[in-house]
Amino acid sequence: MRDVAIIGAGMIPFGRRDEDTLMDMLAYASLKALDDAGLGDKSVDAVYVGNMGGGMLQRQTAIASSLVDRLNLMPAAAETVENGPASGGSAVKNGLLAVASGYYDYVLVVGGEKMREVTGWRATDFVATMTHPQAEYPYGITLPGMAGMFTRLYMEKYGVTREHLLAISLKNQEMGTLNPYAHVEMALDRGGIFDSPHAIVNNPTSADPLHLYDLCPVSDGAAALILCPLEMAKKLAKPPILIAGFGQATDTQTLQERDDPTDLKAVTLAAQKAFEMAKLKPGDIHVAELHDAFTILEIAESEHVGFFKKGEGGKAAAAGKTRLGGQMPINISGGLKARGHPVGATGVAQVVDIVFQLRHELPKNRQVQKAENGLTVNFGGFGNNVLAFVLRRVQS
């Protein structure tokens, strides 16, 4: 396998983008990454698009071919990669392996989703199409419903509390206010005599014990990366970021088939594989983007990847250990909770955010000092298909 580096990264602001088509968003993010890579006249050999809902939400298929035309990248190869909310991670993976194989040199990976095409229960139903078609979907189970039941079990087994969950909401939504690409622009507050609209006392139940601010918003957005062999990356102006490790694992589609439904085996395994390939340990990571579609997931994942022992993740978050300046900064971008979760974009956006961190190009209020190694976890289904990437700043 050739070593593969990231030489370009770009993102457009997530949120409501009523004025843009899905194709517009994919094109804008791609152009930012291409520009960031500074390849000049050099084009890319292949394009991988991470997208889940083009057919269902936009009634549009073969969007990768359409994007190549839009960006005038012909005759570059192109296809769409779909893996539910891990579609972005799967696009990065296939770009990585394609360059690692030696077949392609320069690859564009772009993830995007236009989810606000539908709202309310229709958005929830769209996401629920990833559940089991016989054992789950017909019975009306939704992802928030699953997350609620998972949270209850996790609380019972590991003593996670509502305060622990709120610590995630408060941190991520605060960080979102600092991130120009984030969907959520207002910090939560704890309320008081004159409660603000965003006070946590105005936080209605969504899927007990989860409340509104435990859930990520429904967002539009796109993010993009340019990959190439590390050797070629060394000639460029910006420090290349090595994809030092990659791991992926699947688990049973439904939670009830698992011996212990609180045990996210695919997260553990994907992270282990990524660390093994990178020859690093959890303790070597300086900054991580975890898949906090629900606050409980940031806590559970922080334990399953090995940052904290089981049952310690919630306490660590409440103690500020996962904030900027803490022992293990997590979701400094605001995470899915505040940056937003346009499903096909998320896995790519997580990598983009770590690239920004490892290049040390963020403003002081968001930059993890001396960050050399980063981790991303992109969580598909309810933990039935998980991808982890370990990224490393290459010493020049």
Next chain:
Amino acid sequence: MRDVAIIGAGMIPFGRRDEDTLMDMLAYASLKALDDAGLGDKSVDAVYVGNMGGGMLQRQTAIASSLVDRLNLMPAAAETVENGPASGGSAVKNGLLAVASGYYDYVLVVGGEKMREVTGWRATDFVATMTHPQAEYPYGITLPGMAGMFTRLYMEKYGVTREHLLAISLKNQEMGTLNPYAHVEMALDRGGIFDSPHAIVNNPTSADPLHLYDLCPVSDGAAALILCPLEMAKKLAKPPILIAGFGQATDTQTLQERDDPTDLKAVTLAAQKAFEMAKLKPGDIHVAELHDAFTILEIAESEHVGFFKKGEGGKAAAAGKTRLGGQMPINISGGLKARGHPVGATGVAQVVDIVFQLRHELPKNRQVQKAENGLTVNFGGFGNNVLAFVLRRVQS
């Protein structure tokens, strides 16, 4: 790049499969390929699913994760690859590059589609979602409509006649009657005093100058392959089939943007790349599966890949040169015209059919004698994203 071989191939009969879900079909084809590979207890490391319409037709996403669960292949990695009618080819490509990279050893590639979920104009409309979302789809252009206009231009420029097109229909539908996996089970006849229901005189206009029997049917079906490094394949019982060459190219999304709409540049380029990688010439190929979603495409592709000069493909077909025993046997399976075209399955099924040919395991009335090298062309959009594979029987 590591050399990658095909060690397992399987297919289920294409056609109307009302009794099966999409997942059933993907699972059945996968099990046939796994069984064919004879890997024993060895499982696969990764799964690539080629599928276009799971979300739109079955309201089901993340089907690759679901398939891994269904087949109990956890923790194997998995994702779906979508590229319109070339989704199957794109799944094979990503399986190929993943094994070539050295990251995975054993990979399952499976393509499938359950298209008969919708019928009539709804099926045509589903396929039309791959057209340009602003410049084509809103104006009601369909794939048969495009093919009709393309045929008219090709007739004018190269002297292709209705007799040439009928030669393709007659050959492919006759071969379909011999293929147990083909959708179309009845041969066409030229009619007479007592016209049969399948007489070509009972062949109504579909999209002028194309008639009903110039179009592939709307089919359900699935096909699967097992890939592994060539070195590992040599230890197995069946002769390994090397993926000796692969090429892919894109072109403008719409026909009207092309300098010469009859020039299928992406077909030429994809085939050239595949031949170059395989170090073979068109004349070295003994059997080919071309993407005859419309009869004109078999003629046009046979010229663009280099089997015949421009304007000679139709005459060659009418002269029987592309029949079994002819100079260049094409679509001995019956092609899309008779095997059927479940869009996500086709690119995989084409490779499966060539594997059967190169292993010399077909009955005499379908086997190309001493076939050593084969070619497949999987045609996405209207030629805007094309994949070609050159397969080679490895001498033992």
